[in-house]
Amino acid sequence: MAEMFTALGTYVFVATRDPGELAAARRLTEAVLADIDRTCSRFRDDSDLVRANESAGRWIAVDPLLVAAVTVAVDAARATEGLVHPLLGRHLVSVGYDRDFALLADTGPVLPTPPPSKGSWERVGLTVDAIRVPAGTALDLGATGKAFAADLVAATLTGELASSAIVSVGGDLAVAGPDGDAWPVSVTERPGAPGVLVSLERGGVATSSTGVRRWTRAGASYHHLLDPRTGLPVPETWSPVTCLGGTAVAANTASTAAVVLGPDAPGWLERRDVAARLVGLDGTVVRTGAWPADVEEAA
Numbered sequence: 001m002a003e004m005f006t007a008l009g010t011y012v013f014v015a016t017r018d019p020g021e022l023a024a025a026r027r028l029t030e031a032v033l034a035d036i037d038r039t040c041s042r043f044r045d046d047s048d049l050v051r052a053n054e055s056a057g058r059w060i061a062v063d064p065l066l067v068a069a070v071t072v073a074v075d076a077a078r079a080t081e082g083l084v085h086p087l088l089g090r091h092l093v094s095v096g097y098d099r100d101f102a103l104l105a106d107t108g109p110v111l112p113t114p115p116p117s118k119g120s121w122e123r124v125g126l127t128v129d130a131i132r133v134p135a136g137t138a139l140d141l142g143a144t145g146k147a148f149a150a151d152l153v154a155a156t157l158t159g160e161l162a163s164s165a166i167v168s169v170g171g172d173l174a175v176a177g178p179d180g181d182a183w184p185v186s187v188t189e190r191p192g193a194p195g196v197l198v199s200l201e202r203g204g205v206a207t208s209s210t211g212v213r214r215w216t217r218a219g220a221s222y223h224h225l226l227d228p229r230t231g232l233p234v235p236e237t238w239s240p241v242t243c244l245g246g247t248a249v250a251a252n253t254a255s256t257a258a259v260v261l262g263p264d265a266p267g268w269l270e271r272r273d274v275a276a277r278l279v280g281l282d283g284t285v286v287r288t289g290a291w292p293a294d295v296e297e298a299a
Helices: 019-040 048-054 064-079 089-094 145-160 248-271
Strands: 002-007 010-016 059-061 130-132 165-169 172-176 183-187 196-200 204-208 214-217 220-223 238-245 276-280 285-288
Touching: 002 019, 010 019, 019 048, 019 064, 019 145, 019 165, 048 064, 064 130, 064 145, 064 248, 145 165, 145 172, 145 204, 145 248, 172 248, 183 204, 196 204, 204 248, 238 248, 248 276, 248 285
Parallel strands: none
Antiparallel strands: 002 010, 010 165, 059 130, 165 172, 172 204, 183 196, 204 238, 214 220, 238 276, 276 285
16 A cells, blocks of 8 residues: 655655554654654755854754754765765756746756865764754755664654664655565656666665756756765766666765766766666666666556
């Protein structure tokens, strides 16, 4: 049994092995995502993240949930040597992503911002209940936020449900509960598109794509995946990239880094033994690690 709804500006899918636990799973999922929205949103004036950005350069007390989310983002930056970067908030605004995606409007030419300084993510200050955003920067958790949310929901469901469950937050997916029969997961670029099937017993899977969150400014097309080395949307090589991982965050960290790396992504993924499926703009499919051969989803 499964349900789908919207939260955090994207779609959320939750399913349970035991149909009798689906209502509880949805209720728990909605509660966790509401807490994340309250603390981590870039588009809510009352969120802890917005307050932290407004106080850049100074320590500010925040909800420990934001500290946890930023810690995950900084860990992702460390694991990728900054390819997945948490300090791109100002850069996203500069290329037009300055409000909730559904409200974006073409308000004229963009004014690009210079890229963040090398290693700037290392200067993010974190304690149990406080944060310091480096002066002159702004946090954005878009690179890891949905995966963090999926993992947190999965951990919550594991503690509250008797059977296994699966949750996807905008395509970042995590398995909850005891090991059992594998979940069939459809890997697509966007909901409703034709996909291929992969079986997931545990851990997570994530897809990163330049083809979904797009907008236009002054006749030019932009997307939300930025290269921290330039501060601009990455040149398009792959769309999409899907990775498996021990968690949704691990999978998402790899898929995001792969999109940023472009043609260098397959080698980077192979060296890290990441199971991944990359689709080139011409439809060419490249697999790395232990990613299985494609099984087409039934119509």
